[in-house]
C-alpha cells in the first residue's frame with residue numbers, strides 16, 4: 001500500500017503519523033509552503049485524507065482531489081467533513097467512535113467538579129501563597145445535583161452513568177425520546193435547562209444544533225446553573241455565554257470547546273467560576289493510540305476491499 005497517497009492536512013498524533021508512514025505515502029500538508037501547488041502536484045496519487053476535529057475535508061479540498069476515495073477522521077465528530085459532497089462523489093467516511101467515550105465522559109465530570117468545587121481557582125490559591133493568609137472560601141456540592149444531558153448518544157450515556165454514581169438525577173433532550181432508558185426526557189432544550197443544575201452539551205454539531213445553547217437556554221439554566229460543553233464550540237452562542245457569565249446570569253461554565261478554536265474569549269480569563277480546557281476531551285495516551293489504530297484499520301480495510309470498521313458514509 002506504500003504507493004497510496006494519504007493526505008494529512010494538520011499535525012495530530014505522532015503515533016498516527018509514524019504508523020501511517022510505515023504503510024502509506026503520507027503527505028503532510030502543513031510542512032509545505034505552497035499548499036495549493038502541492039495539492040495539484042499530488043492530486044493523482046492522493047486517495048485518502050486523514051482529518052481531525054478541527055480540520056476535515058471541505059468541499060474545496062474534495063474537489064481538488066479527483067482520486068479521493070476515503071476520508072478517515074481522527075475524531076468522533078465529523079462536522080468538518082462535507083458529508084453531502086462525499087455522498088455525491090461516492091467517497092467513504094469513517095470516524096473513531098467508542099474508543100474515546102470514557103475519556104470524554106470522564107472529562108465532563110471533571111469539568112463539573114472543577115467548576116463547582118473551584119479546583120483550578122483553589123490550586124491557584126495554594127500556588128500563589130494565599131493559603132498562608134487564610135482558608136479558601138466554601139464551594140458548591142456536586143453530589144446530588146440534577147444533570148441535564150443534551151444528546152444522549154454513546155458519550156451522553158457514559159456521562160449519565162458517571163453522574164448517577166454521584167447520586168445525580170439525570171434528564172436529557174435528544175432528537176427522539178429513548179423510552180428504554182429511565183432518565184427524564186424533555187422535548188425542548190429550554191425546559192431541560194430550566195429543570196437541571198448542570199447542563200452538559202454532548203450532541204453532534206449539525207445545522208439543527210448550531211447555537212442550540214442561546215440566550216433563552218442560558219437564562220433558563222440561570223444564575224445557579226452550570227454549563228459544561230464537551231461537544232463543539234458552535235453549539236453555544238459564545239457572545240451570549242460570555243455576557244451571561246459577566247453579568248452573573250449564569251452560575252458557571254466548564255468548557256473544552258469554543259466557537260473559533262484556538263481563540264477563547266479573553267473576558268473569561270478573569271472569571272473564577274469558569275474552567276477552560278484546550279479541546280482535550282479524548283487526549284490521553286491510551287485513547288490516542290486506540291483512535292490512531294482505528295483510523296489505520298479503516299484505511300487498511302478500505303484499500304483491501306474489506307468492510308470498514310466504523311463507517312459513517
Ligand SMILES: O=CC(=O)O
Pocket residue numbers: 053074075076077078100281282
Ligand atoms: O472532538 C473530538 C472528536 O470529535 O473526536
